[in-house]
Amino acid sequence: MPYNGEIVRDVVEQFQKVQAHMKNAREENAVKTYEGLKKDYKSLKVILNSLGVNLTDIDEIKE
16 A cells, blocks of 8 residues: 555646646647646645645646
8 A cells, every 4th residue: 555655746746747738738729638637637636635735836727
């Protein structure tokens, strides 16, 4: 079973990847793709908040 630190690291990495893809989708005006990624973004944000992670510095999208 993974430790809390490993879980946080993995979710932060997923969160950063989703944000990078969201930025690309926004630049390409890929509305459907952006909306799909936004659902993942919100889910990951909830998980990180529940784990006590301060999102101030890593949340670049801020939605």
